[in-house]
Amino acid sequence: MRKRGLSATAERSTRLGNSKPENPLEGHEPESICPRMDDIVSGMRSLRLAGTLGWTDISLRYRGSVLGPFWMTISAAIMVASMGVIYARLFHMNLRDYLPFLSLSMALWQVGLSSLIQESCTCFIDAEASIHAMKLPFSLQAFRLLVRNAIVFAHSIVVPIGVFLIYGLFPGLISLVSLPGLALWLIDGFAACLLLGALCARFRDIAPIIGAFMQIAFYVTPIIWKPTQLSPHQSRYLVLNPFYDLLEMVRGPILGTLPPLSAVLISVSLSIIWCVVAFLFFARTRERLAFWV
Amino acid sequence: MPLTRLIDYSLVYPMFHGSARSLKKSLFKGVKSKVADRQVVGGSIISQADMTVVLALSQLTLSIETGERVGLIGHNGAGKSTLLRALAGIYESRLGVLHVEGDLHALLSPQAGMNTDLTGRENIRLYARYIGLDKAAAITLEKDVEEFAELGAFLDLPVRLYSSGMAIRLGFGLATAPRPEILLMDEWFMAGDSHFQEKARLRLTRLIEHVSILVITSHSLPVLRQWCTRIIWMEGGRIRMDGPPDLVIDAYEAINQAEHQPLKIPVIEDSRARAS
Numbered sequence: 001m002r003k004r005g006l007s008a009t010a011e012r013s014t015r016l017g018n019s020k021p022e023n024p025l026e027g028h029e030p031e032s033i034c035p036r037m038d039d040i041v042s043g044m045r046s047l048r049l050a051g052t053l054g055w056t057d058i059s060l061r062y063r064g065s066v067l068g069p070f071w072m073t074i075s076a077a078i079m080v081a082s083m084g085v086i087y088a089r090l091f092h093m094n095l096r097d098y099l100p101f102l103s104l105s106m107a108l109w110q111v112g113l114s115s116l117i118q119e120s121c122t123c124f125i126d127a128e129a130s131i132h133a134m135k136l137p138f139s140l141q142a143f144r145l146l147v148r149n150a151i152v153f154a155h156s157i158v159v160p161i162g163v164f165l166i167y168g169l170f171p172g173l174i175s176l177v178s179l180p181g182l183a184l185w186l187i188d189g190f191a192a193c194l195l196l197g198a199l200c201a202r203f204r205d206i207a208p209i210i211g212a213f214m215q216i217a218f219y220v221t222p223i224i225w226k227p228t229q230l231s232p233h234q235s236r237y238l239v240l241n242p243f244y245d246l247l248e249m250v251r252g253p254i255l256g257t258l259p260p261l262s263a264v265l266i267s268v269s270l271s272i273i274w275c276v277v278a279f280l281f282f283a284r285t286r287e288r289l290a291f292w293v
Numbered sequence: 294m295p296l297t298r299l300i301d302y303s304l305v306y307p308m309f310h311g312s313a314r315s316l317k318k319s320l321f322k323g324v325k326s327k328v329a330d331r332q333v334v335g336g337s338i339i340s341q342a343d344m345t346v347v348l349a350l351s352q353l354t355l356s357i358e359t360g361e362r363v364g365l366i367g368h369n370g371a372g373k374s375t376l377l378r379a380l381a382g383i384y385e386s387r388l389g390v391l392h393v394e395g396d397l398h399a400l401l402s403p404q405a406g407m408n409t410d411l412t413g414r415e416n417i418r419l420y421a422r423y424i425g426l427d428k429a430a431a432i433t434l435e436k437d438v439e440e441f442a443e444l445g446a447f448l449d450l451p452v453r454l455y456s457s458g459m460a461i462r463l464g465f466g467l468a469t470a471p472r473p474e475i476l477l478m479d480e481w482f483m484a485g486d487s488h489f490q491e492k493a494r495l496r497l498t499r500l501i502e503h504v505s506i507l508v509i510t511s512h513s514l515p516v517l518r519q520w521c522t523r524i525i526w527m528e529g530g531r532i533r534m535d536g537p538p539d540l541v542i543d544a545y546e547a548i549n550q551a552e553h554q555p556l557k558i559p560v561i562e563d564s565r566a567r568a569s
Binding site: 133 | 306307317319381387399427
């Protein structure tokens with residue numbers, strides 16, 4: 001049975017502009033943005049369902065393996081250890097400086113940015129069966145994806161924590177400054193689901209394009225290399241890379257430095273633009289999504 | 294009071310195939326057609342080689358009041374399932390007015406919201422979460438469905454190992470558990486072995502007696518005669534006839550015997566086939 005909380009459409013009307021005479025049945029519902037907001041609001045109301053779905057996704061992915069999701073932790077640990085040794089040699093850095101940086105960067109990038117963006121492309125396509133069978137808010141799928149990635153994140157972050165412990169580093173209270181950054185990531189990730197999820201449902205060749213793009217972004221963003229390896233006048237331009245700004249908002253405080261003001265300003269303003277674009281796009285396409293997936 | 298009302302309601306269904314799925318090719322085509330437009334004065338025809346737009350429902354005006362049990366009949370592609378999906382709020386359209394009042398539940402696919410990698414029991418719990426049941430109600434649901442589906446040890450195996458009949462039993466048990474005011478039902482519920490059909494009929498009858506409005510599609514005319522108080526005969530997305538069961542079904546049968554009708558429009562109406 002459809003509960004109001006789930007869909008908020010027990011009473012629902014649609015109409016075409018003003019070509020029809022006013023109908024008393026639907027006079028109370030103005031045109032415009034309302035159904036889209038409804039979608040997001042009812043998605044929020046069913047957060048518990050989103051949590052269950054996200055958790056189910058993870059447990060199914062690792063069903064039948066002894067270690068379960070800790071495979072992610074182990075593979076991340078092996079990668080960081082092997083890359084750490086090689087790149088520290090290449091970059092002439094000692095492991096004590098380099099390894100904490102690398103492990104943290106990799107964990108943040110792989111889960112927080114890269115996989116979140118890539119998975120957001122298939123956010124609606126993957127849920128095709130239930131979209132065609134049930135009336136559910138589309139934003140539910142976005143929340144589900146956030147939950148799933150949050151769980152993966154919790155497993156990956158174990159590696160940098162371990163590295164910090166091994167080297168006896170304690171980030172200190174300044175690391176709390178990274179929390180607003182993480183919140184910003186969540187909001188941007190949600191917007192990415194609405195925008196890229198809808199776009200990729202319509203045009204199926206976008207997802208691979210985004211995948212290739214993220215690959216490039218990985219190399220041009222200081223993730224395995226440190227910004228300080230560039231000369232000062234070169235590293236000035238890093239701030240133009242939005243991935244650097246977003247990364248620095250979370251990574252900087254944990255490594256003990258506040259993010260530069262320019263990075264914060266650019267992250268926040270780009271995020272606002274990103275969210276507005278995503279919302280407007282979703283508002284325009286939401287009613288057609290069921291035909292696209 | 295539960296009611297559903299459609300005024301001049303149309304639904305356009307875009308179908309993409311081939312290069313319409315590709316952004317790169319679509320962009321190319323857009324540029325091309327713009328250039329072409331410039332040459333043809335006043336021409337606004339957009340070349341849509343790979344996109345077919347189907348008018349699945351065309352200017353329907355229809356009102357279903359409390360207490361009515363409506364059967365939808367018509368050939369494949371007449372718009373029956375599309376109409377159900379529109380009423381369920383899955384397909385949306387801005388053309389015309391669609392007004393639904395009351396708690397609504399749709400039985401559109403036996404696998405609705407099921408994850409075939411989960412076991413039957415896990416699917417029941419997930420479904421309870423989908424429809425927003427609290428813990429006690431979820432336990433009741435689990436017992437109820439377990440008893441109905443008679444899957445035994447299979448209930449604790451992943452659904453993808455089930456035979457199609459077993460999957461339908463589970464899906465049927467789940468889908469018929471809620472007690473909505475408005476129930477929409479597609480024809481899949483007729484499947485299953487004979488023992489199950491009898492059980493299913495009992496369960497459905499109980500459910501139907503409870504609901505205020507029932508809308509079902511079926512090709513089984515005897516079932517519709519028995520259950521419905523009103524039959525709507527659809528053809529090419531329009532209503533061809535609307536009235537008491539015997540009147541409409543007799544006319545429908547007469548036409549079917551008289552001529553072997555070809556499909557009116559090439560619509561893939563049954564999107565369950567796409568979903569699965």
